[in-house]
Amino acid sequence: MSETRADLLEVEDLSLSFAGVKAIDGVSFSIAEGELFSVIGPNGAGKSSLFNCISGVYAPQSGSVRFAGEEILGMPAHKIAKKGIARTFQNVEVFPAMTVLDNLLLSRHNAMRAGALENMLWLGRSAREEKAAVEKVREVAALMQIEHLADIPVGSLPHGTQKRIELARALAMEPRLIMLDEPVAGMNHDETAEMTETIVQVNRDLGVAILLVEHDMKMVMGISNRVCVLNFGQRIALGKPAEVIRDEEVVAAYLGAA
Template sequence: MRSSRDLLDVKGLSLSFAGVKALDDVSFSVREGELFSVIGPNGAGKSSLFNCICGVYRPQAGSVGFAGEELLGLKPHRIARKGIARTFQNVEVFPSMTVLENLLLSRHNFMCSGAVASMLRLGRSAGEERQARARAREFAELLRIDHLLDRLVGSLPHGTQKRVELARVLAMEPKLIMLDEPVAGMNHDESSEMTETIRQVNRELGVAILLVEHDMTMVMAISDRVCALDFGQRIALGTPPEVVRDSAVITAYLGGAL
C-alpha cells in the first residue's frame, strides 16, 4: 500500500527563456514509494521540469519541496545529497571504467576516511571499502549485471549500459529516483526487461520514482499516477486510466485518437 505522505511537492513552477515559457504554473506531488510519470509531446516542458527539480535551472516562480525542505536555490550536488538521484536520456556512464568502478563512484558519500587513509587502506578505510564493494554487488545483482562487474562499461550494449546507470543511481541509496526516458533506444526485449526492473526496484526497495517516458504502453502499465504536460502547462493529473481518457491528453499527446 502506497504512503499518503508527499515526498516531492512542486508548486506553481514557472520557467521562461527569453520570454518563451517552458513551464507555466506547474504543480504536482509525488508520494513516498510512488511510481509517478510525466508525459507530454516534445517541447512540453518535461526536461525543463527535471532540470528545475535537480537544480540545473532556477525557475522564475514556484517552489520545489522535498521531505519538507525547499530545494530551489541549492546546487545540484547539494540536492543529490538530500536524497534525489537521476538518470539521463543519453547514457551518462564512464565507459573506460569497469561496471564495479562505476558503481563504487556512487558510494563516496558513505566513505568517511580521508584520502591518504583510503589510498593506504588504513584503519576503517579498509572496512569502508569492503562494505562499499558489497553494496555495489547487491545493486548489481538486483539489476542482473553482477556477472559484468569486471567488464569495461564502454564495451557493453546500449541497453546494458542503461542498466549500469540505473544501478549506479541505486547505489546512492536515494529517496527519489528521477528516470529520464529509461527505455529510449532499446529494442523490444530490452525495453520489456527494463520496465520489469523499474517495477521491481519500486516494489522491493520502496523508493519513489519520477519517470519521464514517451513509451505510453510502459507508462500506463507501471505508473501509480500520471501528469500530462503540453506547452509547459499541466493538462491532466490522475491514474493511468483517467489520464489516457482525458480529452486534452488525447488531443495534445495522442494526436486526437487512441
C-alpha cells in the first residue's frame, strides 16, 4: 500500500485456551483500511481459532479486538457482522436446496428494517426493502460472474462455484472487512486462479479490507500487502511477503511441520 491508512481492525494481546492448552498466545496485529492482510502458519498454528475469536464464535480469555476504534470482543456474532465484518468458512456453508439468489439474499437480513406485519403483508417499506435487496445481490452476482446461476439450487453446482457464491454472499453484506477462511481450498488450478483474481478485484476496486487465511503459499505471497505468521498459537513474524518468506523462524516452522 503506497499511502498510510488508518487502522480498521486492531488485535491486541489475544489469548485463547482450551482445557489449559493455548490455541492463541498473546497475538497482536492491525489491519489498515483497504489492506489485504494474510495469516499463515502450519496446521494447528491457531489460524482458525483466531478467526473465530474475531468473528464472535469463540470468547478468548484475554486481549482486545477493536473494529473502527470500537471494542467488539464479547459481542455476539450477529452484532459483529452488523458492524461491518463478513466472513466465509473453511468448509462451504451454503444452503444447498436454495437457489443462488436466495442464498445471497440471506446476507441482506441485517439491512432490513420492516416489522413482522409489514413483511407478512409485503407492504410499504417491506416491499421497497426486498426490491432493493434483490437489486443489490444481483449487482454482486454480476461482479462475481455468477448472475447466470441465480435460479439454480446451490447444491447442484461445483465446489469451486459454491466457494464463489459464499464470497458473494459475504460481499452482499456491504462489509468494510471480509474474513476469508481458506477460500481456494479444494479448488483446481483454474478455479484457484479465478478466485485469486476475484479477491484482488474486490480489494482493489471496492476498497474492502481482507483478512485471509490460506495454505496456498504462492497465492498468499503474490497478493498480500502484509503477512502474519503463527506457530503454536504465537506470532513469529509480521511484515511484507518478501520479508516474511526469508525469516529463519518461519522457514524452521514450515520445515519442522513438514
